[in-house]
Amino acid sequence: MSLEVGQRVRVAAREHPGHHRTPGYLKGRVGTVERCHGSFTNPETRAYGDSGLPEKALYLVRFDNGVPVYADIFEHWLEAE
Amino acid sequence: MSHDHDGHDHEHQHEPIGHDSEPPSAARARALEELLVEKGVITREDVRLGIDWLVSRSPADGARLVARAWIDPAFKERLLDDARVAALEVGLDPGPSPKVAAVENTDDVHHMVVCTLCSCYPRGLLGPPPAWYKSLPYRSRAVSEPRAVLAEFGLELDPEVELRVLDSTADVRYLVLPRRPDGTEGMTEDELAALVTRDSMIGVAQPLAPAAV
Numbered sequence: 001m002s003l004e005v006g007q008r009v010r011v012a013a014r015e016h017p018g019h020h021r022t023p024g025y026l027k028g029r030v031g032t033v034e035r036c037h038g039s040f041t042n043p044e045t046r047a048y049g050d051s052g053l054p055e056k057a058l059y060l061v062r063f064d065n066g067v068p069v070y071a072d073i074f075e076h077w078l079e080a081e
Numbered sequence: 082m083s084h085d086h087d088g089h090d091h092e093h094q095h096e097p098i099g100h101d102s103e104p105p106s107a108a109r110a111r112a113l114e115e116l117l118v119e120k121g122v123i124t125r126e127d128v129r130l131g132i133d134w135l136v137s138r139s140p141a142d143g144a145r146l147v148a149r150a151w152i153d154p155a156f157k158e159r160l161l162d163d164a165r166v167a168a169l170e171v172g173l174d175p176g177p178s179p180k181v182a183a184v185e186n187t188d189d190v191h192h193m194v195v196c197t198l199c200s201c202y203p204r205g206l207l208g209p210p211p212a213w214y215k216s217l218p219y220r221s222r223a224v225s226e227p228r229a230v231l232a233e234f235g236l237e238l239d240p241e242v243e244l245r246v247l248d249s250t251a252d253v254r255y256l257v258l259p260r261r262p263d264g265t266e267g268m269t270e271d272e273l274a275a276l277v278t279r280d281s282m283i284g285v286a287q288p289l290a291p292a293a294v
Contacts, residue, residue: 040252072251
């Protein structure tokens with residue numbers, strides 16, 4: 001999956017047992033892709049001794065939380081709106 | 082109490098010496114270290130070198146980058162494009178983080194940085210994070226009422242200025258490039274660096290005014 005800068009995306013609202021880097025307060029929220037940082041190893045598997053491969057694309061996403069909040073979200077947590 | 086062991090008698094006023102007062106997190110870290118050393122994954126020397134490296138970093142490193150960016154527009158572009166590359170260029174070690182991004186404060190936009198999940202921080206350029214940065218109140222309130230948080234730090238942001246909160250949730254570490262203070266024209270790079278505080282590079286304060294130095 002490749003997302004474009006400016007694209008509207010929704011953060012998956014799913015539960016995830018174990019380590020992950022998607023903050024709860026942003027799950028289910030809609031935001032706008034601001035930047036693609038490139039690809040990084042997957043912390044959800046790397047945290048348990050795995051290589052973390054394949055790498056996942058990491059996006060800076062802008063959310064309106066009353067004030068703009070920008071957070072880095074991995075591609076497998078984002079759905080195109 | 083007084084008791085007798087091994088054939089001698091003395092007053093025992095103290096608690097047995099041990100790890101009883103150790104916080105649970107410290108005990109866990111110590112147990113993990115013991116285990117990793119025992120299994121040959123790391124050595125004591127690795128741990129010592131890692132700690133030495135971390136505490137040898139300080140906000141003065143980040144301040145050098147900021148001061149250089151204030152006087153050299155081409156360097157500023159490189160810093161905003163890839164802060165790791167810019168840091169290496171001036172002989173600084175940006176640390177093990179895969180990516181460090183600088184974000185620029187201007188007359189119209191102010192950035193502040195938080196890690197709501199833990200304590201992600203550009204340690205290679207600023208040293209260890211302050212205790213408040215790791216505290217639950219800062220981590221939760223920075224994304225829900227950031228202007229109130231800034232006011233408590235003494236920063237009353239003009240309502241016209243757009244405040245952007247950066248939650249460093251993953252592999253990228255954020256360094257704020259503060260706005261250059263007024264009245265600093267003609268100052269040298271070293272003089273400018275002295276105005277750049279740690280908090281101004283987290284975005285919870287402005288740099289010092291030139292009269293304050």
